[in-house]
Amino acid sequence: MKSTILNRHFGITKLLAVILAISPFLASGQKQTLSLEQAIDQAKVRNRELRIDSLGIHKSAQQTAISRGLLMPNISLTGQFQHYFQRPVFFGLNGNANSEKIDYARIGGEDVAGAQVTLVQPIYNSGNRYEIQRRKLLEKQSKLIFQEKEVDVVARVKQNYVQQLVLAERLKLQTESIARNEKALKDSRYLLAQGKALRVDTLRAYTSVKNLEPDVLRLTYALQISQQQLRNLLGDVSETEYVLSDSLELNPSDSIPSEAGTYRLSVHQRPDLQILTLNKEINDKEIDLYKSARRPVVNFVSQYQLQTQTNQFKYGNAGYPPVFFAGVQFSIPIFSGNQHVNRIALGKIERQQADVIYNNAQEQLKTEVKQVLASLVESTERIKTQQNVSKTAELSYSITKYRYEKGVASRLELVDAEFALTTAKANYLEAVFDYLSSKIELDRVTGNVNAL
Structure with a gap:
């Protein structure tokens, strides 16, 4: 009776576990x-x-084009029209400036119009040149910011891909473990029915199967989440299920690079370090730009003007005398409340700050390089160890x-051997994942975006 109920419960639970496991993929x-x-x-x-940062490149290029316009001529057309309800007043018509009463008269038309074409060509403005260089x-x-983001995105894609491969292997491993334990449970029930085994062996086998089923569900949902993360990284808005064609492969010929060589390569290739170096040049140009504000500005100015006056809007009979002039205009800053001096001092502080930030980044890079190479060495040794342990566990399980089956070993010994086999294979997969993750991190540290 109890055995029948146990069988039914086991069958229902198994069916639910299978449905939950495959439901994410069915949807x-x-x-x-x-x-x-x-x-x-x-x-x-x-x-x-990456598309956002790519648009940032175009935006920066457009701002550079805008700054180049500072060296080009500025041509403008302006016009005006006024209607005077009371004509403009002119004083001093009597020619006697000492008189208490100054005579005046209203001269000109009620309607005034004019148009001017003005040209301003910069001749000397050192600030424009420094601004263009800064842009x-x-x-x-x-562009370096885009490269930095590209390195990060590629590393995340690799990490996600490897993670899915490992999760799939872990899921396969758990499924095989469940299959072995289910067979052991079936054998225990058979022996129990014949009176050759204890009920406690059957219960222990049943418990082992049930303890493994939540791991299958956890790994299944972890795969589903990784698939969604991969779709986000690839910019895929659909519900495509990606079937990964690559496999977990380790190249025995791969050698671990030296710490000094890795550090030199990182300094040369990493976009973020190049950005920090570039920041120092930008600070220098900003200091030059602040200094240029204390220098004179010289422009060539020319204007052609037409103007007229009339009454009752009779512009057809009015005269349009032209006025044309050309000249040089200059401006010399004398005092601006010490703003230029303080801006120069601010620029020098920012330059010193950029130096400290770059030096700090170099020291942090040394730590990162040492850490990732140490992780590579450790995971490599762990892979070798776990390979031997897995082979030993497989042999031990086969013997047990x-x-x-011959009735020499106990059920408990078989359970222990199966658990040791599953654990050894899981540890091997973990070591492989850590090794590949360290390889990916090495590509990120060195700024390598092309290595697979």
Whole structure:
């Protein structure tokens, strides 16, 4: 009776576990095979964060073009019209400035109109030149920001891809473990029915199966979340289910680079360090720009003007005498409340700050390089160890299973051997994941966006 109820409960629970495990994939859209190289190429083209920074490059280039306009002539056309209800007043018509009463008269027409074409061509303004140079540096900086984001996005795509491969292997491993434990449970029930086994062995086998089922569900949902994260990285708004075509492969010929070489490569390649170097140049140009505000500004100015006056809006009979002039206009700053002096001092402080930030980044880079190389060495050694442990655990399980089938080993020994086998394989997968993650982090540290 109890055995029948146990069987029914086990069957229902197993069915629910299977439904929960496959339900996320049943709800997904069409499937698409995807290699790591394809994922990286698609992310470079369609990732939304990269598209934002790409627009930042165009924006910076447009601002550089705007600053170049400071060296070009400025031509403007202006016009005006006034109607006087009382004509303008002119004083001093009697020619006697000492008189108490100054005579005046209203001269001119009621309607006044005019138009001017003005040209202003900068001749000397050192600030314009420094501003253009600063904008070019900012444009270069926007490209480096894009490269930095590209390195980060590629690293995240690799990490997600490897994570899904490991999760799939873990899910496969758990499924195999459940299959082995279910077979052991079936054998226990068979032996219990024949009176050759204890009920406690059956209960222990049943408990082992049930303890493994939540892991299957957890790994399944972790795969579903990783798929969604991958779609976000690839800029995919659909519900495509990606079938990863690559596999977990380790190249035994891979050598761990030296710490000094990795550091030199990172300093040379990393976009963020290049940005910090560029910030120092930008600060220098800003100081030059502040200094230029204390220098004179010289412009060539020319204007052609037409003006007229009439009454009752009779512009057809009015005269349009032209006025034309050309000259040089200059401006010399004398005192501005010490603003220029204080701005120069501010620029020098920012320059010193940029030096400290760059030096601090270099020291932090040394720590990052040491840490990632140490992780590579540690995970490499752990892989070698876990490979041997996995082989030993497989052999131990095979021997224990054979002895159990012959009635020499106990059920508890078989459970322990199966648990040791599952644990050894899981530890090996964890070591592989840590090794590949360290490789990805090494590419990020060195600013390498192309390595697979």
